Amino acid sequence: MLLYSAIAATLRDQIAQGVLRAGERLPSIRQLASGHGVSPATAVQACLQLEREGLVQARPRSGYYVLASPEPPRSTAPRRRVPRPVDNPALARLHELLARTDLLALHNASPATELLPAKALATSMARTLRRSQQQALDYAPPQGHAPLRRLIAQRYARLATDVSPDEVVITAGSMEAISLALRVLTQPGDVVIVETPTYHGILQAVAAHGLKVLELPHRQGGGLDLARLDVLLEQTPVRAAVLVPNFHNPLGTVLADADKQALLDSCSRHGTVVIEDDIYGDLGWSGERPPPLRHFDTRGQVLTCSSFSKTLAPGLRLGWILGTGWTDALVRAKYHSTVGNPTLPQLALVDYLEQHDLDRHLRRLRQQLADNACRMQHAIARYWPEGTRCSSPKGGLSLWLQLPDDGDADALAAAAMGEGIGISPGALFSSRGDYRDHVRLGCGMAWDARLEKAVQRLGELAAEAVQP
Ligand SMILES: Cc1ncc(COP(=O)(O)O)c(C=O)c1O
Incomplete structure (x- = not known):
């Protein structure tokens, strides 16, 4: 790994684990350089890398600051007192989505093969x-x-x-x-x-x-x-x-x-x-x-x-x-x-x-999932419409998002599918198809340029789905 990538990875982990929180300043270029035994130019490259990823922002003459992740969703669940059978047409169509092996599979909550x-x-x-x-x-x-x-x-x-x-x-x-x-x-x-x-x-x-x-x-x-x-x-x-x-x-x-x-x-x-x-x-x-x-x-x-x-x-x-x-x-x-x-x-x-040592594999997997989710959360903050809310999970394989202004998550999922990206509309997650302004994104795929582009494109489609 290049020197600056290794420093960027360390800082990314610290952000993912909450050691460095939104609004806090990264260590100064001088501190990073001397702490890692590298030149100031290499430390700057590491910070620029994180800035490109949307994790931090430079403030003139002050340093690099951790950007805020979106606020968590304010999902309100209807309070039904009478027991009823599950009645949700979205569930009946789910197998069609799962059969689409051609999609970028953000609808799956599973780790990508390269993490296994x-x-x-x-x-x-x-x-x-x-x-x-x-x-x-x-x-x-x-x-x-x-x-x-x-x-x-x-x-x-x-x-x-x-x-x-x-x-x-x-x-x-x-x-x-x-x-x-x-x-x-x-x-x-x-x-x-x-x-x-x-x-x-x-x-x-x-x-x-x-x-x-x-x-x-x-x-x-x-x-x-x-x-x-x-x-x-x-x-x-x-x-x-x-x-x-x-x-x-x-x-x-x-x-x-x-x-x-x-x-x-x-x-x-x-x-x-x-x-x-x-x-x-x-x-x-x-x-x-x-x-x-x-x-x-x-x-x-x-x-x-x-x-x-x-x-x-x-x-x-x-x-x-x-x-x-x-x-x-x-x-x-x-x-x-x-x-x-x-x-x-x-x-x-x-x-x-x-x-094999299963725990060793699990340690690496957890780290990668935390890293993927952190980058995805920041990409959402950067590319999705203002007011989009996103969960801050403690683990697992999913992010739960809420569109602003009662945005239409079904329309977003359909538009995304038309462009080769699978996402799960919120209506799938309740017995009566509630959460119509929510979507679930899987975070089991290693972050790369293709994924970033997809999250960016989803943000543009989400903006159309929240138009009145
Ligand atoms: C909560 C939960 N339970 C069960 C499953 C399905 O698990 P399995 O593949 O082991 O049948 C999933 C898959 O996404 C899940 O999220």
């Missing part, structure tokens, strides 16, 4: 096929390959969370884990709680099982509205709550430990089971790994779902559910639907986890 350990995974696949061909080509047990279940249980032990390999059920991603949990827990017509906004896959799973939903809003400034949860649970028998407590999609928020505890207490009082989707738990940008809800569960009332989709590769389709008292029922449901997960990826993943 693709070579190491390919080597593990090849080695597994060579060494264990017969096993790899045979059926796997419906519950999943035992060594993989043990390695997953081991990772929870490091979070001071007691999990037995006997209750780990391997699934085709977190999505199947959630579907199996709903299948085992609910009957059509039952009521479940979902967050608003929430991941559209959860809404689709709930709809597919013929369930009714009550929506639990997030408070301004983060955190679930737990007072509202109590009201909802008092009024209606609720079978399950499907929640994403760590690095929520699309908000990027984390539920505080005390709130996790309070949430479990409320749900336990009302006999409501919690289906926890912890798929982003390892993707905290500061390196912090918040405990899963399961860590606080003393009554066996939480079904934790997760996967390697966001950390190793979505195409492996390797996820799991911690079944607690429902493990047998979940294994039966898994057998009825797919017999079991494909064997080769399970064996190859065990090989990968034994040969």
Whole structure:
């Protein structure tokens, strides 16, 4: 890496991690030069690089200052008291967007292939096929390959969370884990709680099982509205709550430990089971790994779902559910639907986890995601219409934006698609198509000139979408 790029990268990280905040001055050219042992000209080049990226601004005779990121969205969720089936036509068309492999995929909340350990995974696949061909080509047990279940249980032990390999059920991603949990827990017509906004896959799973939903809003400034949860649970028998407590999609928020505890207490009082989707738990940008809800569960009332989709590769389709008292029922449901997960990826993943340091990969990935998101936030501040609001996530893979003046996010998404850019309109993230002035952008792609151009073009299209 060039000297000035290395200095720029250090400063960028400090901005991403909040060490240097909006409005604060960067160290002076003299301080940067002597601190890094480079010439003042190299230090200036580093600052100019950050200025080109829209992260800082030069003030004459004063230095370089960190530019403000946009304000967070002021999403107001409608307060519906009556449980209703999911009724959102936008969800029915989602598969068309997902089928478009020609788009610049800002609609996906997944890490780009270049951020994944693709070579190491390919080597593990090849080695597994060579060494264990017969096993790899045979059926796997419906519950999943035992060594993989043990390695997953081991990772929870490091979070001071007691999990037995006997209750780990391997699934085709977190999505199947959630579907199996709903299948085992609910009957059509039952009521479940979902967050608003929430991941559209959860809404689709709930709809597919013929369930009714009550929506639990997030408070301004983060955190679930737990007072509202109590009201909802008092009024209606609720079978399950499907929640994403760590690095929520699309908000990027984390539920505080005390709130996790309070949430479990409320749900336990009302006999409501919690289906926890912890798929982003390892993707905290500061390196912090918040405990899963399961860590606080003393009554066996939480079904934790997760996967390697966001950390190793979505195409492996390797996820799991911690079944607690429902493990047998979940294994039966898994057998009825797919017999079991494909064997080769399970064996190859065990090989990968034994040969490589997953945590080392995660450290790098988190850093890259934080960096991508920071650059994207600043590009939004620079190129999108004034008044555009943008979330400040603590981790995960999404930015949640609100257009000014009730801008039309559906029109923006359609115009973007016409120019080869995929984005997710806000209407996908609620049971009734709310958030029509919001969009979600994935931040799993490494920042480069093409991406910057796309965010700039989106800003121009957004300006047209907010025209009266
Ligand atoms: C919150 C959440 N859960 C589940 C999924 C799907 O995960 P998987 O690929 O493991 O099925 C996603 C994907 O975006 C997600 O954001």
